Each structure stands twice: as C-alpha cells, then as structure tokens.
Amino acid sequence: MFEQFLEIAFEAELDTSEHPELMALAPELCGEHPATRAAAIQELRDMVYGTWDPNEYPVEDLVKTGMAIMEIGTRSPKMQILGGTCIVDLEGVTLKHAATLTPTIAYQIVCMMGLAHPCRLKSAHVVNNNWFLGTFVYLFKRFIDPKTWKRIHFHGHDLKSLQQHIDPECLPVRYGGTCRNHVTIATWLEKIRKYRDEKFDKEMKEIGYIIKE
Known part of the structure; x- marks a missing residue:
C-alpha cells in the first residue's frame, strides 16, 4: 500500500498547476499576490544575473547536487507556498571535511537557503555537529540576515532538542522519530527521472541544466 501511495506522491510532486486552496494561502505565508508576481519575478532575475559570477564562484559537486534538488523542488507551487524544513546531519564530518568549507562554499550554501533562490525555508536544523563547527x-x-538566522537551530547530539521543533511523527527513527515512510535522495531522483515530461526537460534546460535524453 505504501509503495502505491509513494508512486502517487512522486507523480504529484511534478504537478505545477496552481491549486485554489494553496493560492489562498500564498498572501499570508509568502507575501505573494497575483498583481505583484510578475514584478517580483523580474526583480529576482535581475538580482541573480547582476551578482553571480561562475568564474569567481566555482560550484562543487555537492553544491550542484543540492541546487538541482532545490530547483526541482521549487517547481511545485505547493513547495513555493508551504516551504520546507531542512535537517543537516553532520555525523562523520571531520576536520578534513571542514577544511573545505571556504567562504565561497559557505556563500553558495547560504544562497541555496534562500538568499539567491526563491525557496521558503521554514527552519533548518543542524544535528550531530562536533565542537569545531x-x-x-x-x-x-x-x-x-538576522531574520533567517533565527530559523537555524544547532542541536548537537541532543535529539530531544530537535523533537521540540519537529514532531517525532515526522522524523525518521534515526532521529528518535516514528516515521518509517521516507525515501533517500537516490530514490527521489530516480522517481523524478521516471515521471519527468517534455515540460520538465524544457524548464530545466532554460535555467542551464544539461538534460540527458
């Protein structure tokens, strides 16, 4: 039964139609109004094109993967309006890994969190972080900015702290939750490839991605 539900959920994930019940929430949750939408989109485009220099900020594979996920996810009006919660698990990260965290990479990561991307981050939670973080x-x-910083929480290895922000029913077992119906990034990307269509390929090509036929 779960597998059938999962297939329906992934197929719906690529639905970019604007549902009336979500549109009614848009002004309250993300300040979007039909009358100002076109101007806001143009303002975002101007900001992205006047400030991003790919020669100055080379994108590493990890950042490229994260960006692709964000681009695909925010195609859906549901995600644009309701937003999402991010858990950053740093288990196993050593000083060797941390040494690669240059200001450039830090800036690119912050951009994915909403500085230069039209995503609505409800909150970000860093877990299993070591002292050197x-x-x-x-x-x-x-x-x-201070407003966004307030949405970022560091929990270390304290899962009870994490559960104060996210209902255990929505957390996988490894974080002390009871949710077993979650998928890996590999499975997610596999399903995206399965349900993609000509519109999806066209939109991804228009923003610079190379789409394998």
Missing part, C-alpha cells in the same frame, strides 16, 4: 559558524553568519 563553532569555528566555522561565522562564515555562514556573515552572509545571513
């Missing part, structure tokens, strides 16, 4: 926190904080 504090050394690099200022790299992110310098790029993030």
Whole structure:
C-alpha cells in the first residue's frame, strides 16, 4: 500500500498547476499576490544575473547536487507556498571535511537557503555537529540576515532538542522519530527521472541544466 501511495506522491510532486486552496494561502505565508508576481519575478532575475559570477564562484559537486534538488523542488507551487524544513546531519564530518568549507562554499550554501533562490525555508536544523563547527559558524553568519538566522537551530547530539521543533511523527527513527515512510535522495531522483515530461526537460534546460535524453 505504501509503495502505491509513494508512486502517487512522486507523480504529484511534478504537478505545477496552481491549486485554489494553496493560492489562498500564498498572501499570508509568502507575501505573494497575483498583481505583484510578475514584478517580483523580474526583480529576482535581475538580482541573480547582476551578482553571480561562475568564474569567481566555482560550484562543487555537492553544491550542484543540492541546487538541482532545490530547483526541482521549487517547481511545485505547493513547495513555493508551504516551504520546507531542512535537517543537516553532520555525523562523520571531520576536520578534513571542514577544511573545505571556504567562504565561497559557505556563500553558495547560504544562497541555496534562500538568499539567491526563491525557496521558503521554514527552519533548518543542524544535528550531530562536533565542537569545531563553532569555528566555522561565522562564515555562514556573515552572509545571513538576522531574520533567517533565527530559523537555524544547532542541536548537537541532543535529539530531544530537535523533537521540540519537529514532531517525532515526522522524523525518521534515526532521529528518535516514528516515521518509517521516507525515501533517500537516490530514490527521489530516480522517481523524478521516471515521471519527468517534455515540460520538465524544457524548464530545466532554460535555467542551464544539461538534460540527458
């Protein structure tokens, strides 16, 4: 039964139609109004084109993967309006990994969190972070406005702290939750490839992605 539900859910994930019940929530949750939508989109385009220099900010594979996921996810009006919650699990990260966290990479990550991307981040939760993470926190904080910074929470290894922000019913077992109906990124991308159509390919090509036929 879950597998059937999962197939329906993934197929619906690529639905970009604007449902009336979501449109009614748009003004309240993300300040979007039909009368100002076109101007807001143009303003975003102007911001992305006047400030992004691919020669100055080379994109690493990890950042490219994250960006592709964000681009696909925000195609859906549901995601644009309701937004999402992000859990960043740093288990197994060592000083060797942390040494790659340059200001450029930090800036690119922050951009994916909404600085230069039309996504609505409800909150971000960093778990299993080690003591040395504090050394690099200022790299992110310098790029993030105070309002957004308040949505970022560091829990360390305290799962009870995480559960105060996210209902255990929505968390997988590894985070002390009871949700078993979750999928990996690999499965998600596999389903995207399965249900993609000509419109999806066209839109992704228009924003610069190479689509394999």
